Amino acid sequence: MQAIILAGGYGTRLAPLTYTTPKPLLPLLNKPLIDYIINSLPKESEIIIASNYKNNKIKKYLEERGVNAILNRENKPLGTGGAVKNAEKFIDGTFLVINSDIISSLNIRKFISYHEKKKSFITISLWKVENVEEFGVVDISSDGKIKKFIEKPAREEAPSQLINAGTYCMNYEVLDYIEKGKFVSMEKEIFPRVIEEGGRFYGYLFHGYWMDVGKKESYLGATKFLLRKKSLNYLCGNNCNIEGLVKYSTIGDNCSIGKNSIVNGSIIYDNCVIGKNVEIENSIIAKNCIIKDGVNLKNVVAGEKEKIEESMENVKLWSKSLPKGYPKEQIGNPCRK
Structure with missing residues (x-):
């Protein structure tokens, strides 16, 4: 079939x-x-x-x-x-x-x-x-x-x-x-x-x-649900250096998290560098991002290769131009909420 x-x-x-x-x-x-x-x-x-x-x-x-x-x-x-x-x-x-x-x-x-x-x-x-x-x-x-x-x-x-x-x-x-x-x-x-x-x-x-899982809230929710289903507090990829606290989150490969930093209820993609004294909550951080010391992020979705030097909340972060051909408005699926 x-x-x-x-x-x-x-x-x-x-x-x-x-x-x-x-x-x-x-x-x-x-x-x-x-x-x-x-x-x-x-x-x-x-x-x-x-x-x-x-x-x-x-x-x-x-x-x-x-x-x-x-x-x-x-x-x-x-x-x-x-x-x-x-x-x-x-x-x-x-x-x-x-x-x-x-x-x-x-x-x-x-x-x-x-x-x-x-x-x-x-x-x-x-x-x-x-x-x-x-x-x-x-x-x-x-x-x-x-x-x-x-x-x-x-x-x-x-x-x-x-x-x-x-x-x-x-x-x-x-x-x-x-x-x-x-x-x-x-x-x-x-x-x-x-x-x-x-x-x-x-x-x-x-x-x-x-x-x-086609939107931020349900994507994060699915992550937390599947972690609970597997009896995991968090999931960490290969070759990571974690000195902070991670809970109800997933961390990709080749990531580092500095001392006194907290990642809570978030998704971190591969190759991210998170500094010291950082707090990340209910956020999704794409590949190759750098988050500087002392930054607080809440409800943030950051695209690839962003360098984040200041705290922010409720932001979709993309500092580059919109990719060619990408629609400015949603082309939705009618069976969706």
Whole structure:
């Protein structure tokens, strides 16, 4: 079975980290996000990665890791539906579609079995939330058949607490619904049409954990969650010199942290130098940054190669020009919050 990993977005919600690194390669517990997706797939899966941003970096990583995958380039953003249609020549039957910035406990084999048991045309994964007013929820029958989607309902009007969790199992004929070469939203255009035409459209509820790591708050939250899951207070990479205190954080390779410094609830990428008496809280610091003695950082996202000499709070730090071709506004995925 083919598995299409949707990795074509710019990751604007995580800028400036994504100015230099494609979102699928951003580290989560010092391992690229896309690794979590690949490792969740059945071993016999034929992996297709739909990408249009910094393809060479993704290709290089896959080759270094020895991953047998097709990197299917999009010349322009095509949306979730357009990306699937663009991979049509590689698909020969029922297939999977997976958003690359979702980390979850979904058992893919059980998900596929459910799809087959229900003789479904499309099956989507579902996750239960409390804050229904911030998501699109499903109106679902007791047998799992989805009747419609309702976008951000008032809590008292929501037909369920179940949201689209970003993994889909689809029959080959779904491709007939998608116009080639166009930007198409699977969630806003194709799904409603299939339901309206009476197609067998089911939802598979799973339990455990689900995290959209495509924005700062959930990226940091996923880091803390996975550290707890592994019973770790922090995680440190290779060749580091840590003289300060690190808690609920990850530190990349070749980093140094000076005396009396504290890193709390943060993500530090490779090759960073953190001076003495520094405090870093709820922040993400990209590769090759230098943070001078005595600096306090809170809720900061710093891009690569920044030299930080003064304290700051609630800042996205990028002292260089916007990379050529990078959008000034978000090109969003409609299944997102």
